[in-house]
Amino acid sequence: MAQNRRQWLAQSGLALAGLSLWGKQSLAKEFGNNNHSSYRLPGNIIKLSSNENPYGPSPKARMAMAEAVALSNRYPWDTTTVLREKIASINQLKKENVLIGAGSSEILGLVAQLAALEKGNAVAADPTFRIWWTAAEKSGLEILKVPLSADKKHDLQAMLSRMNSQTRLIYLCNPNNPTGTVVDSNLLKSFIEEVSSKCLVLLDEAYIEYCGESSLCSMVSSNKKLVVAKTFSKIYGMAGARIGYALAHPDLIQQLNKLQPWENAGASAVSLAGAIASLDDNDFLMKSKKLNEEAKQFTIAELSKLRLPSIPSHTNFLYFSLKNYTGDYLQRMAANNIIAGRLVEPGDQWYRITIGTLDEMKHFISAIK
Known part of the structure; x- marks a missing residue:
């Protein structure tokens, strides 16, 4: 067929x-x-x-978004700060650990650009979510694709073996899109600890709320090479609102901010209001x-x-x-x-x-x- x-x-x-x-x-x-x-x-x-x-x-998000329309003539700087603080509190981090983007796709692109500042390669499973690949390749990164295991899971050992002295980034989508498979959080944590000593690690947790595994965002407090990308597009039902965020060490957040035309300004007042309300629903x-x-x-x-x-x-x-x-x-x-x-x-x-x-x-x- x-x-x-x-x-x-x-x-x-x-x-x-x-x-x-x-x-x-x-x-x-x-x-x-x-x-x-x-x-x-x-x-x-x-x-x-x-x-x-x-x-x-969600009902709370729809109401908050409707009310925020009237304030759309003003820049939502204060609202952005409220959301960053709320996300930080939920994850037991600080607002300096949080970067807001227009969907997690912006976050993925920013991390790819940051990694590509030094030419080399990025290691990723295949198949996986690849929207960031074009930005990475145009910025000078070669994508080294590692086939999934027979049961359609990330083959962490194969990914480790595929890395070399030119590897600038390793991408992990957990749970993986498009297969829906998940890597045990303890195994993944050990893997990230090992590879982050050599390059940036981008952990995409767009679907983490649907599964039983815990987020690894707590690692960013001490790990200066890990970015955890998250979104309001999936279980929060706000795909069209285009709002997501990165969790990372403050030093790494500052590096990503410098690649944004206007740091943390990608989300609208309406989207920010919906995101804040969603976290309470x-x-x-x-x-x-x-x-x-x-x-x-x-x-x-x-x-x-x-x-x-x-x-x-x-x-x-x-x-x-x-x-x-x-x-x-x-x-x-x-x-x-x-x-x-x-x-x-x-x-x-x-x-x-x-x-x-x-x-x-x-x-x-x-x-x-």
């Missing part, structure tokens, strides 16, 4: 025409609504391609995690019945193989108004699919049968 990229791009474009209408309809909803109702695109389109939380932003976070797990387990079970194997996932997406599938997957997705993830590994036809609501995943399974 060949991947039809043109078909996939056309399918993804289905959502564009109605985005303006969708935004107006979403804003018209009651901001204080505590129900975990999903936010659908117009035309009954189901989007399962970008690992977004179908239930977010633990009920929403827990419900999102519970609903995601229920929909994920349903999807895994149904794919198994169809003899379509999947990798145990610790995230809000699933990595599954269509090697044994005889239908036209993308055609069936398009026919059922589903925007699905692309092919990642052609060999055994590994795809990634976002976990939506239970109803959306039932529709997905019905479409794939």
